Amino acid sequence: MKFSIRLLIVEDDAAAINEWGKHFERHNAEDDKSFEIIPTFAESFELAKEAIVATNFDAAIVDLRLKVPGGGGHHNADGNEVVKLLANAEMAAVAIYTGQPEEAQLPNGTSKIEVIPKDDGLETPMQWLKGQGEMLFHIQKVGEIIRSKIALTFHGSIWPRWKNWSTHSRFSGANSDLLISALTRHFVSHLHADLLESTNEVAHSEEWYFVPAISSSGISTGDMIRNESGAIEIVVTPRCDIAHSDKSITLQLAQCEDISVEWNEAHANLTVEDKKTVEKAKNKISSFIKHRSKNVIHFLPPMFNKDGNIEGPWFVRFDCIRSEKKSEELLASLNSQRFATLAPEFLPALVERLGGFFSRIGSPDYPSHHLE
Structure with missing residues (x-):
């Protein structure tokens, strides 16, 4: 994996810029490096803005306090504005490298921005950058x-x-x-x-979900909710019925049964030496994915939540659906509890199976003694 990282360094101290340059020279001279660093230095918000417009950066390390142009050595907190600009304009890994970490302002939805105190020296942000290599x-x-x-x-x-x-x-x-x-x-x-x-x-299992849920929209079909008790539910009410008060007076949520224990046990058995155990594990995983050949459940794969932890997989239970009287208070409460949304490409399969479950009529069983 040999490639180049286009790195923006926002720093106004000449000595610090010189030190950064030496670190990059040493890194690029290493024989076992996985990537080369191509640095761009910007000493103010305006210069950083010009650089962001001109270059697609892969990563950025930003000092918060920058000198005010013509300000007689005074500083401002324009580094936070640079971080905000990067969050809105670049698919880049961003770290704030500052002597005032308490002044860092992380834009909404950018919890993965790293805040590194300057007390740690340049080796810490360099290690952070190396840790981003595979993702970049x-x-x-x-x-x-x-x-x-x-x-x-x-x-x-x-x-x-x-x-x-x-x-x-x-x-x-x-x-x-x-x-x-x-x-x-x-x-x-x-x-x-x-x-x-x-x-x-x-498709990869992560494609099933938007995590976190799209914040600009209200509660909708496919939103996953973590209720007060910690249980997971998914909204199955049609979105048009949610949006229009005259179409439905209730909202429906289906229980999501956590099957992670069985799922993880089956995956652990894939690595054992006994062939029968491996084959049994494969069949069990296949059975999960195929909804255990039951109309009453729908399989949802595991996901990484916003904190980077694995949750699920789940079976959506069509026989465990609760109705709540629709109100502004309910919608606001559910909106605060939702943590993911089923992606549009995978929502129709859930709705189709739900409709199939309730549209079944069934017929009397054929008596077994007729087979004798």
Whole structure:
């Protein structure tokens, strides 16, 4: 794994910049390094902003207190503004390296930003950077694939169709923001379909979820809730019934049965030497994934939560659904308790199985004595 990390260093002290440069030279001279560091130095918020516009950075290390231009040596807290800008503009690993760690302000949704006290010396942020190497390598590869796929999609599908949309008389007067939003969604849907097809529609378990749930939307079908008792439930009420008070007076939540103990035992048995035990474990895992061939449950794979801990897998129990009278208070409470959302590509399978479970009529059993 040999690659380069484009690193932004936001620091206004000349001696510190010189010391950083020496560390990078020593690192890049190492024979066993997994990546090379390409540094860019910025001494103020304005210079950092210009650098971010000009370069796609993989990582950044930011000092909080920067000198005020023409301020006679006075400092400000513009480093927090740089961090906010990075969080909104870059797919980059970010660390705050400061002598005032208590002044660090982490933007919402960016809990993984590291705060490193300057008392620890430069070796600590260097070790942090090395620890990000594998993730940054994969993020770079993701970017390369996306750019390649977008180019093919643009020339093969998007441009021929949208050129007509934007010039056709029916659409020429349409709201520009609406067209841009539609074009963005069209790009993303093409890209997702193309990438899924390229892997023969095999998905990673993490693709099942949005973690954390999308904060800009209200409670919706597929939201996963951790209630007051710690139990996990999933919202199964149709989103249109949630959004409109005149359609339904209640909201339904299905219990998620934690099957992690059996799941983990089965996976542990995959590594034993006894072939029968391994085969039995494989069959058990396959049975889980196939919902144990029962209509009453739906399998959801394990996930990493926002703290990096594994939760699940679960069986959604269609025979354990509770109804709550819909109210603004209930929706607000559930909104504070939700920790994940089932991704749109995987929600229809849950809804389809739920509908299939309740639409069954069944028939009397054929008496066994007729078989004798």
